[in-house]
Amino acid sequence: MRVALFVTCVNDALFPSTGVATVRLLERLGVAVDFPAAQSCCGQPQFNTGYRTEAAPLVRRTVRAFAGHDHVVTPSGSCAAMVRRHYGKFGAEAADLAPRVYELTEFLVDVLGVTDVGAYFPHRVTYHPSCHGLRLLGLGERPRRLLEAVKGLELVELPGAEECCGFGGTFAVKNPDVSAAMGADKITNALSTGAEVLCGADNSCLLHVGGMLRRREAPLRALHLAEILASTEEEPWR
Amino acid sequence: MSGTFVGMPAFPEAAREAVGDTTLRANLRHATRTIRDKRARAVAELDDWAALREAGKRIKDETLRHLDAHLLRLEESVTAAGGTVHWAADAAEANRIVTDLVKATGETEVVKVKSMATQEIGLNEHLEAEGIRAYETDLAELIVQLGEDRPSHILVPAIHRNRGEIRDVFREKMGSWGRPAPEGLSDTPAELAEAARLHLREKFLRAKVGISGANFMVAETGTLVVVESEGNGRMCLTLPETLVSVVGIEKVVPTWRDLEVFLQTLPRSSTAERMNPYTSMWTGTTDGDGPSAFHLVLLDNGRTDALADEVGRQALRCIRCSACLNVCPVYERAGGHAYGSVYPGPIGAILTPQLRGTASEVDASLPYASSLCGACYEVCPVAIDIPEVLVHLREKVADQGGKGHRLEKAAIKASTWVLDHPGALGAGERLASATRKLHPKRLPGPGVGPWSESRDLPGLPAEPFRDWWRKNRT
Numbered sequence: 124m125r126v127a128l129f130v131t132c133v134n135d136a137l138f139p140s141t142g143v144a145t146v147r148l149l150e151r152l153g154v155a156v157d158f159p160a161a162q163s164c165c166g167q168p169q170f171n172t173g174y175r176t177e178a179a180p181l182v183r184r185t186v187r188a189f190a191g192h193d194h195v196v197t198p199s200g201s202c203a204a205m206v207r208r209h210y211g212k213f214g215a216e217a218a219d220l221a222p223r224v225y226e227l228t229e230f231l232v233d234v235l236g237v238t239d240v241g242a243y244f245p246h247r248v249t250y251h252p253s254c255h256g257l258r259l260l261g262l263g264e265r266p267r268r269l270l271e272a273v274k275g276l277e278l279v280e281l282p283g284a285e286e287c288c289g290f291g292g293t294f295a296v297k298n299p300d301v302s303a304a305m306g307a308d309k310i311t312n313a314l315s316t317g318a319e320v321l322c323g324a325d326n327s328c329l330l331h332v333g334g335m336l337r338r339r340e341a342p343l344r345a346l347h348l349a350e351i352l353a354s355t356e357e358e359p360w361r
Numbered sequence: 362m363s364g365t366f367v368g369m370p371a372f373p374e375a376a377r378e379a380v381g382d383t384t385l386r387a388n389l390r391h392a393t394r395t396i397r398d399k400r401a402r403a404v405a406e407l408d409d410w411a412a413l414r415e416a417g418k419r420i421k422d423e424t425l426r427h428l429d430a431h432l433l434r435l436e437e438s439v440t441a442a443g444g445t446v447h448w449a450a451d452a453a454e455a456n457r458i459v460t461d462l463v464k465a466t467g468e469t470e471v472v473k474v475k476s477m478a479t480q481e482i483g484l485n486e487h488l489e490a491e492g493i494r495a496y497e498t499d500l501a502e503l504i505v506q507l508g509e510d511r512p513s514h515i516l517v518p519a520i521h522r523n524r525g526e527i528r529d530v531f532r533e534k535m536g537s538w539g540r541p542a543p544e545g546l547s548d549t550p551a552e553l554a555e556a557a558r559l560h561l562r563e564k565f566l567r568a569k570v571g572i573s574g575a576n577f578m579v580a581e582t583g584t585l586v587v588v589e590s591e592g593n594g595r596m597c598l599t600l601p602e603t604l605v606s607v608v609g610i611e612k613v614v615p616t617w618r619d620l621e622v623f624l625q626t627l628p629r630s631s632t633a634e635r636m637n638p639y640t641s642m643w644t645g646t647t648d649g650d651g652p653s654a655f656h657l658v659l660l661d662n663g664r665t666d667a668l669a670d671e672v673g674r675q676a677l678r679c680i681r682c683s684a685c686l687n688v689c690p691v692y693e694r695a696g697g698h699a700y701g702s703v704y705p706g707p708i709g710a711i712l713t714p715q716l717r718g719t720a721s722e723v724d725a726s727l728p729y730a731s732s733l734c735g736a737c738y739e740v741c742p743v744a745i746d747i748p749e750v751l752v753h754l755r756e757k758v759a760d761q762g763g764k765g766h767r768l769e770k771a772a773i774k775a776s777t778w779v780l781d782h783p784g785a786l787g788a789g790e791r792l793a794s795a796t797r798k799l800h801p802k803r804l805p806g807p808g809v810g811p812w813s814e815s816r817d818l819p820g821l822p823a824e825p826f827r828d829w830w831r832k833n834r835t
Contacts, residue, residue, distance in 0.1 A: 130826050132780060136790045137819050139826035146834070158830045164780040169773055171733060173755025177777045184781055258735035287690045291732025296812055298730065300377040303815035304694040305732070334816030
């Protein structure tokens with residue numbers, strides 16, 4: 124099995140460790156990983172802010188970068204949802220990419236057919252299902268099943284898990300007060316679990332929630348699911 | 362607090378105030394969560410919910426596609442049953458028609474059934490200016506009217522008020538509108554309801570003119586339908602001599618059979634009930650039974666403009682259940698008033714800019730009043746893809762290039778250029794990483810400023826992913 128990694132612009136620039144973890148995890152599972160260097164941003168920020176014309180060159184670039192790859196894997200439910208739900212609006216070639224893009228947990232559970240990826244992460248973890256993965260992709264129990272199979276990991280329920288964290292792309296900038304109020308409630312819920320790690324499958328949400336946690340110097344850190352799944356007894360993740 | 366929404370600031374500014382109001386936040390949090398959970402249970406009882414949702418969507422779409430024909434059929438049926446149909450292109454025309462009809466009766470008082478359409482056109486204010494006093498008889502609308510307040514929710518217009526606040530409004534204001542509140546009124550729901558009952562009873566018995574909206578209009582028989590919980594609507598629809606109903610043109614359904622779907626989905630979605638307590642249906646006039654004169658004012662007021670928009674028209678499927686408000690994390694924190702319209706929440710964010718246009722600051726800000734989390738679409742009983750319409754309306758607002766959008770467009774274009782040139786992107790990432798020790802955790806300035814008011818910026822990595830890949834895998 125050979126896949127192309129669609130790392131996403133946010134991960135490339137701000138969270139390369141999530142990209143590295145995804146590569147390490149997939150290779151451990153016997154998957155050969157390519158990284159088409161022509162890839163950039165999927166165009167979602169532009170599209171969702173009302174700039175479809177400005178998103179178009181990025182959509183074309185993404186489509187070209189992944190031409191010829193049957194399985195394109197991305198550690199972002201949001202970017203996967205952009206391709207799957209909206210690329211059809213940018214023509215037939217773009218529509219053709221949609222079914223070939225897999226969010227990481229979809230690829231692991233549905234394509235590889237694994238839930239126990241051999242990970243070891245001896246920490247108390249709570250999981251925030253980001254909205255686009257939850258509602259646009261319908262990831263359902265996949266992330267939870269993967270986490271439950273991690274050795275040493277104690278998974279605790281996040282109250283109000285399905286509520287938006289308040290990031291929402293440019294929403295966080297255009298409506299900063301409501302965004303921060305939503306984030307504060309998410310954090311209060313996460314802290315109430317007593318978890319050490321707030322896990323998610325979208326680093327853009329974790330950028331927002333994690334930034335609020337750091338500002339408060341809270342005893343809880345945000346971490347991408349891929350980094351937990353990449354962690355093993357032999358090579359523990361930081 | 363003013364009774365109108367005119368001159369509201371843009372959503373973000375209005376929301377800032379609401380977010381800081383701890384009483385309001387607590388009231389909304391408690392109320393929306395209670396009704397949200399109840400709705401989820403009521404919907405989960407039905408095995409065929411998905412099919413009902415799809416059926417409701419299709420009935421509405423099919424009806425909207427041939428709206429002209431259904432409306433003409435409705436007019437014919439209503440007329441044949443003894444009613445009179447009036448067509449109002451906009452709010453001014455509707456207000457004028459209703460005022461003339463009331464004046465023709467010689468009355469200076471009317472009782473009102475809870476109605477979104479009459480709020481949308483500002484009918485009460487217009488009647489007041491013409492010397493006619495309109496009494497709201499729905500409990501929550503009464504609270505809003507007595508408090509000289511504005512509605513903040515479609516179904517529960519006084520959702521922003523708690524019991525103590527309602528008791529204070531009753532004690533202070535009931536006397537100047539009619540029968541005062543009983544001595545020593547407490548804040549228990551039963552006592553508050555009894556106070557309202559006593560206050561309203563004299564108005565029901567005295568009223569010669571009733572004004573309503575309608576949840577549905579059945580074209581084949583000319584029957585109007587009002588669903589409600591309190592029974593005040595039934596009083597207004599049956600006791601007066603003249604009944605005037607102001608109804609948006611999108612409320613028509615072709616047949617009684619179509620009602621079967623909505624009378625299941627509406628109560629479960631709105632009040633989380635299997636069936637609402639009162640369903641009133643009337644067809645024209647009947648000798649010796651109910652009003653002897655019935656007028657139907659069919660209201661356009663921007664609806665045909667919305668209908669012309671291929672993406673936006675789905676908003677006209679709305680049956681005003683409020684499920685999207687109750688589940689919306691933005692509504693829960695910002696409250697209904699911030700939306701600057703009688704239609705707040707997610708549905709308001711897509712309906713108001715279509716009905717009123719996006720010329721005003723608040724209307725242009727509404728399509729952005731959402732994190733696009735999609736919870737609204739998930740609960741909508743007629744499957745309105747609200748996030749899709751929001752993004753569509755953002756495109757329209759951005760295109761019209763109003764306040765701030767020219768600068769934003771330039772910034773977006775620049776970001777697209779950088780992201781479309783990975784060489785430049787990589788160089789930028791590398792430069793940022795190389796200088797990362799110098800970056801502050803908080804930054805001033807547009808865009809970044811609001812972000813770093815409540816969040817630290819992430820520490821930049823030592824190198825971007827693409828450099829790690831080049832060094833380790835190629």
